[in-house]
Amino acid sequence: MVSDARAAARAIDAMRRGWPIAIAAPGEAPVTMLAIETADAGRLAVFGGDYALLISSGRAETLKLTNQRAAADPDLPVVIERAPWFDMATATALADPQLDLATPLKGPFRTVPVDRPRALAAALRLARVAGLLPAFFIDGDAAPEVTVDVADIDAHEDAVRLQIAVRARLPVAQAEDAEIVAFRSPESADEHVALVIGAPDGNAPLVRLHSECLTGDVLGSLKCDCGPQLDAAIAAIKASGWGILLYLRQEGRGIGLVNKLRAYALQDQGFDTVDANTRLGFAIDARDFGVAARMLKLLGQERVRLLTNNPAKVAGLEAAGVAVAERVPHSLPPNPHNERYLATKRDRTGHQL
Numbered sequence: 001m002v003s004d005a006r007a008a009a010r011a012i013d014a015m016r017r018g019w020p021i022a023i024a025a026p027g028e029a030p031v032t033m034l035a036i037e038t039a040d041a042g043r044l045a046v047f048g049g050d051y052a053l054l055i056s057s058g059r060a061e062t063l064k065l066t067n068q069r070a071a072a073d074p075d076l077p078v079v080i081e082r083a084p085w086f087d088m089a090t091a092t093a094l095a096d097p098q099l100d101l102a103t104p105l106k107g108p109f110r111t112v113p114v115d116r117p118r119a120l121a122a123a124l125r126l127a128r129v130a131g132l133l134p135a136f137f138i139d140g141d142a143a144p145e146v147t148v149d150v151a152d153i154d155a156h157e158d159a160v161r162l163q164i165a166v167r168a169r170l171p172v173a174q175a176e177d178a179e180i181v182a183f184r185s186p187e188s189a190d191e192h193v194a195l196v197i198g199a200p201d202g203n204a205p206l207v208r209l210h211s212e213c214l215t216g217d218v219l220g221s222l223k224c225d226c227g228p229q230l231d232a233a234i235a236a237i238k239a240s241g242w243g244i245l246l247y248l249r250q251e252g253r254g255i256g257l258v259n260k261l262r263a264y265a266l267q268d269q270g271f272d273t274v275d276a277n278t279r280l281g282f283a284i285d286a287r288d289f290g291v292a293a294r295m296l297k298l299l300g301q302e303r304v305r306l307l308t309n310n311p312a313k314v315a316g317l318e319a320a321g322v323a324v325a326e327r328v329p330h331s332l333p334p335n336p337h338n339e340r341y342l343a344t345k346r347d348r349t350g351h352q353l
């Protein structure tokens with residue numbers, strides 16, 4: 001099958017509108033699916049058939065529905081066999097952890113062996129990219145709006161076709177001698193940008209990979225350290241002579257704004273940042289730093305000094321062919337609202353604070 005760069009984008013659009021799609025993987029029968037979050041009783045009736053339910057293994061673990069699996073791996077899907085009493089409310093309770101504590105899950109549910117692992121895992125990835133809860137009705141008889149091949153979904157997430165779209169001078173409050181560079185790829189609507197501060201001086205640039213955080217960067221949220229880290233990164237780069245801030249459109253560590261805010265709502269119920277992601281059915285960190293490496297290479301930089309406390313950022317750049325000559329710590333004083341968040345990063349996600 002010839003890869004169709006637009007197929008994944010069309011499938012994402014269809015899922016967000018509540019339309020059925022199909023995913024095909026080589027050697028597997030195609031899976032027809034309807035995202036639970038955007039479905040309703042009418043759409044489910046049209047989807048019809050003897051549908052089953054698809055959730056991630058992290059979500060299944062939370063619901064104690066694991067498929068004879070030892071450890072939760074968010075990439076491995078779990079399929080729940082159709083029961084005659086299934087309806088929208090049942091599916092919503094499986095998909096959305098908001099009511100886990102308030103309303104105990106009804107059952108019994110029976111999981112069945114996963115017969116099309118690649119297509120089903122790709123569905124969960126596509127839901128994350130679409131910013132939806134990773135949960136689907138599958139195997140209805142409705143005709144899909146679009147059929148997407150797993151190769152198209154891989155291409156959608158691959159930065160290989162990323163290019164510089166435009167460069168312009170952008171004096172900013174902390175650095176008047178800055179230039180903004182915007183990047184685009186044909187597959188993805190994400191427009192990542194780089195802020196190049198100062199002029200190359202022969203030394204490896206001081207680089208910061210900053211993942212988008214609307215609440216912290218724009219609204220001054222005290223729940224995280226993003227806003228102060230952003231300001232301090234620009235100041236540190238300016239003070240170092242020259243360097244590059246990459247502003248990556250990876251809101252919520254790659255799960256999107258709405259899903260991050262769902263995680264915040266779970267944090268209001270007492271779960272920490274790690275458990276909140278797992279309860280939603282996502283990986284703890286869904287980011288791929290290959291895109292950052294590609295941006296640095298397009299800017300001619302294959303050796304950097306990296307401002308971070310996160311070893312995964314160092315490893316991600318190195319794996320994608322950008323040498324990290326030095327890791328420069330980037331910690332800011334905690335406030336009463338983000339103390340626990342920072343402690344969780346240190347204790348559960350390996351941050352070197």
Ligand SMILES: Nc1nc2c(ncn2[C@@H]2O[C@H](COP(=O)(O)OP(=O)(O)OP(=O)(O)O)[C@@H](O)[C@H]2O)c(=O)[nH]1
Nearest residue numbers: 210211212213224250251252253263273308309310
């Ligand atoms: N899913 C989720 N994302 C969050 C939460 N709090 C902050 N974020 C996101 O985490 C990202 C911020 O991480 P960064 O500061 O880039 O990186 P880091 O992994 O903390 O590593 P450092 O380089 O050491 O700062 C942003 O995309 C935020 O939106 C949360 O509770 N849940």
Ligand SMILES: [Zn+2]
Nearest residue numbers: 213216224226
């Ligand atoms: Zn933040």
